Amino acid sequence: MEMLTRPVSGCITIIIAAFTLLVANGAQAERFELGASADEADAVIGCLYPMTGRSATYGRDSIVGIQIALDDLVAETKAGLTPPKLRVIADDPRSKASYAVRLAQDFVAKDNARFFCGIVSSGVAHAVSDLARQEKIIMVGTDHASSRLSIEAGHDYYFRVTNDSWTSMAAGARYLRDLQKETGWKRLAFVGPDYDYGHVSWTDLQLALDGLGVEYETVSALWPKLYEPDYSIYINALQSAKPDVVVTALWGGDFIAFIKQASTTRFFETTRLANFDTGANYDVMMALGDQPYPGLILSARHHNNWPETGRNKRFVAQFHDLTGRYPTYAAEGAYTGVIAIARAIEKAGDADDDRALIKALEGLQLALPEDPPGFASYIDPDTHQIVQAQAVGTVVHNEDFPPSKLMVGNWAIYDAEDLKPSKEMVKRRRDAVAGGSEAVPPPTP
Amino acid sequence: MTSLLAVLIDGSIYASWLFLVAAGLTVIYGVMRILNMAHGSFYAIGAYSAASLVGWYFNNGIGPAWISYLLLVGAALVAGLIVGVIIERGLLRLMYGRDEILMVIITYALLLILEDTMKIVWGVNPYFAYQPYSELGRTSLGLLKVSNYDLSLVGVSAVIGLVLWGLLERTNTGKVLRAVIHDREIAVAMGVNVRLMFTITFVIGTILGALAGALTAPAISVVPGIGIEVIVLAFAVVVIGGLGSIGGAAVGALLVGLSRAAAVHYAPEFELFVIYGVMSLVLAFRPEGLFGRTLARKI
Numbered sequence: 001m002e003m004l005t006r007p008v009s010g011c012i013t014i015i016i017a018a019f020t021l022l023v024a025n026g027a028q029a030e031r032f033e034l035g036a037s038a039d040e041a042d043a044v045i046g047c048l049y050p051m052t053g054r055s056a057t058y059g060r061d062s063i064v065g066i067q068i069a070l071d072d073l074v075a076e077t078k079a080g081l082t083p084p085k086l087r088v089i090a091d092d093p094r095s096k097a098s099y100a101v102r103l104a105q106d107f108v109a110k111d112n113a114r115f116f117c118g119i120v121s122s123g124v125a126h127a128v129s130d131l132a133r134q135e136k137i138i139m140v141g142t143d144h145a146s147s148r149l150s151i152e153a154g155h156d157y158y159f160r161v162t163n164d165s166w167t168s169m170a171a172g173a174r175y176l177r178d179l180q181k182e183t184g185w186k187r188l189a190f191v192g193p194d195y196d197y198g199h200v201s202w203t204d205l206q207l208a209l210d211g212l213g214v215e216y217e218t219v220s221a222l223w224p225k226l227y228e229p230d231y232s233i234y235i236n237a238l239q240s241a242k243p244d245v246v247v248t249a250l251w252g253g254d255f256i257a258f259i260k261q262a263s264t265t266r267f268f269e270t271t272r273l274a275n276f277d278t279g280a281n282y283d284v285m286m287a288l289g290d291q292p293y294p295g296l297i298l299s300a301r302h303h304n305n306w307p308e309t310g311r312n313k314r315f316v317a318q319f320h321d322l323t324g325r326y327p328t329y330a331a332e333g334a335y336t337g338v339i340a341i342a343r344a345i346e347k348a349g350d351a352d353d354d355r356a357l358i359k360a361l362e363g364l365q366l367a368l369p370e371d372p373p374g375f376a377s378y379i380d381p382d383t384h385q386i387v388q389a390q391a392v393g394t395v396v397h398n399e400d401f402p403p404s405k406l407m408v409g410n411w412a413i414y415d416a417e418d419l420k421p422s423k424e425m426v427k428r429r430r431d432a433v434a435g436g437s438e439a440v441p442p443p444t445p
Numbered sequence: 446m447t448s449l450l451a452v453l454i455d456g457s458i459y460a461s462w463l464f465l466v467a468a469g470l471t472v473i474y475g476v477m478r479i480l481n482m483a484h485g486s487f488y489a490i491g492a493y494s495a496a497s498l499v500g501w502y503f504n505n506g507i508g509p510a511w512i513s514y515l516l517l518v519g520a521a522l523v524a525g526l527i528v529g530v531i532i533e534r535g536l537l538r539l540m541y542g543r544d545e546i547l548m549v550i551i552t553y554a555l556l557l558i559l560e561d562t563m564k565i566v567w568g569v570n571p572y573f574a575y576q577p578y579s580e581l582g583r584t585s586l587g588l589l590k591v592s593n594y595d596l597s598l599v600g601v602s603a604v605i606g607l608v609l610w611g612l613l614e615r616t617n618t619g620k621v622l623r624a625v626i627h628d629r630e631i632a633v634a635m636g637v638n639v640r641l642m643f644t645i646t647f648v649i650g651t652i653l654g655a656l657a658g659a660l661t662a663p664a665i666s667v668v669p670g671i672g673i674e675v676i677v678l679a680f681a682v683v684v685i686g687g688l689g690s691i692g693g694a695a696v697g698a699l700l701v702g703l704s705r706a707a708a709v710h711y712a713p714e715f716e717l718f719v720i721y722g723v724m725s726l727v728l729a730f731r732p733e734g735l736f737g738r739t740l741a742r743k744i
Contacts, residue, residue: 240589256666
């Protein structure tokens with residue numbers, strides 16, 4: 001009755017709701033199809049990257065990274081070489097594991113994909129990695145970073161081509177060891193997102209510090225949820241614990257929010273804040289404005305200003321030419337993923353022989369933008385994790401990559417071989433899972 | 446000792462924020478019997494409006510910092526008023542008298558629509574408006590340095606609680622509202638314009654939600670999804686205190702705030718658990734909440 005007596009306002013409400021839904025639906029990103037056509041392609045790669053939501057920047061940059069890789073392969077063809085013709089399809093898993101698995105299944109069933117790539121969330125990557133093992137599809141992880149994926153949950157079909165949480169924390173532990181010699185710091189705190197990546201990062205850091213014989217006291221370990229908007233209570237708790245160094249695994253907007261909120265307190269006057277895996281990403285550099293907060297120690301999986309090699313400068317310039325802006329590390333990760341697949345197909349000689357492809361990827365050497373002079377990244381045959389050098393540094397004024405006014409500098413460089421997990425540690429972690437424990441074993445005292 | 450003081454201060458600040466959010470929710474339920482899932486969106490709209498306005502104000506260097514506090518409140522009042530009137534007149538008015546569960550579903554649908562609408566309007570990148578927060582400086586309490594903005598939030602929260610209590614208990618409008626709460630049909634028979642009362646109540650609730658968002662905006666990063674996180678916490682608070690009770694919302698907010706602060710300082714792994722642990726404990730012994738009344742239902 002109410003509806004009948006108010007037909008006009010009822011209709012207006014329905015029209016507004018329908019219009020809103022239409023606009024919202026129209027705002028959703030469509031899937032990307034890049035490279036060779038379905039008829040011409042030697043292999044199809046199905047990639048999962050966020051195109052909407054808070055991580056969309058990483059998805060967009062990854063698509064550009066893929067385009068640069070495909071352009072490089074076309075240039076090789078024009079130069080008389082015979083790289084494989086690749087077709088890359090990218091879609092948005094919307095940070096949902098079940099939806100990502102459904103998309104990946106469609107890649108295989110409808111698009112005849114022989115490879116999976118991408119994925120920002122470690123949780124989503126776990127689900128797709130399981131599917132890759134079941135379907136015997138090779139998965140090349142380019143962004144998610146939990147070392148659990150390549151160590152405890154590693155399998156024949158899973159590979160990672162950017163630094164994982166172990167590599168970053170191993171580099172971070174070395175930086176902290178050297179810093180301790182200079183400053184004598186003792187009190188360590190950790191704050192990380194309350195999901196797999198955060199917890200694995202903390203365990204990786206402790207294992208790495210213990211492996212180096214660094215003596216320290218853990219004064220606090222805090223676990224805000226992913227996408228927490230208000231860090232004030234955590235910042236207060238950290239200040240109460242009086243740490244000399246706070247290491248964080250917060251990333252993207254969460255890390256930026258933490259810095260901004262901490263900057264309204266005396267946090268940076270009393271402690272150092274280190275982020276060894278994602279902190280030096282270009283979106284963080286932009287968000288810092290012109291404020292080089294004292295005590296920030298940062299690194300990332302790729303830097304626009306390190307190494308200063310022709311290969312890295314060319315990659316950054318290619319990205320800038322295509323988009324008019326500078327890349328986050330996601331772009332180089334996606335670039336590496338496509339190049340790794342192309343080189344594996346070349347080496348295996350057959351894009352459909354999964355055993356030959358796995359063999360080709362194991363130990364595969366790749367000359368990448370983030371490789372320092374004289375070194376080429378390679379994929380560890382045991383863990384299927386790429387082995388790379390890592391640079392850690394502090395924030396300096398640098399306006400070479402506008403609009404950012406700051407970049408990381410004062411680099412400390414750590415050799416790739418030193419950052420590999422030891423065979424003993426890998427075995428111990430895998431044995432713990434085989435023994436029924438889901439958790440990464442705690443560091444030995 | 447310092448840690449205990451930190452728990453009390455952090456807990457009180459968090460509780461005042463929770464109360465600001467929960468107050469609007471409980472007022473709307475108390476009078477209209479609507480479990481308003483979209484309340485979180487009103488909070489988010491208030492936060493986005495305030496962050497945009499304050500950001501624009503400071504980026505253009507228009508005037509003194511104290512005006513930004515007026516902008517925060519002004520943004521909340523305007524946003525809450527506009528959104529409240531549109532939703533009450535355009536949607537909820539068509540649904541009055543329907544089952545409470547249906548109203549939950551309708552307001553949940555509204556929450557989803559508003560969340561996506563906000564993404565279209567404000568995008569997905571965080572908004573920061575820290576100037577009003579940092580401008581007020583900090584005060585030493587023992588060994589702790591506490592933000593004056595946070596402390597003033599406790600005061601604002603207390604004032605809003607008192608004003609709401611006074612409005613409901615000490616004014617004619619409040620008496621009429623309580624009459625509507627007690628028996629809507631008798632109130633109509635006595636000549637009370639219930640529809641107008643509903644509009645007034647809903648707009649007050651919407652403004653309270655938007656005000657909570659606007660006053661919180663300088664302390665947080667304003668991002669998509671903050672409304673959804675808030676509504677879950679706000680429901681926990683009003684369920685603990687008793688649906689429809691302002692005093693209950695205040696006590697519920699204090700319980701949740703202090704428990705969470707204690708967890709963060711002493712047992713961080715249990716931070717999320719304690720909030721819902723407290724709620725479960727209260728409901729186990731008082732299913733109607735601490736200050737809720739058992740109501741006889743007309744069949």
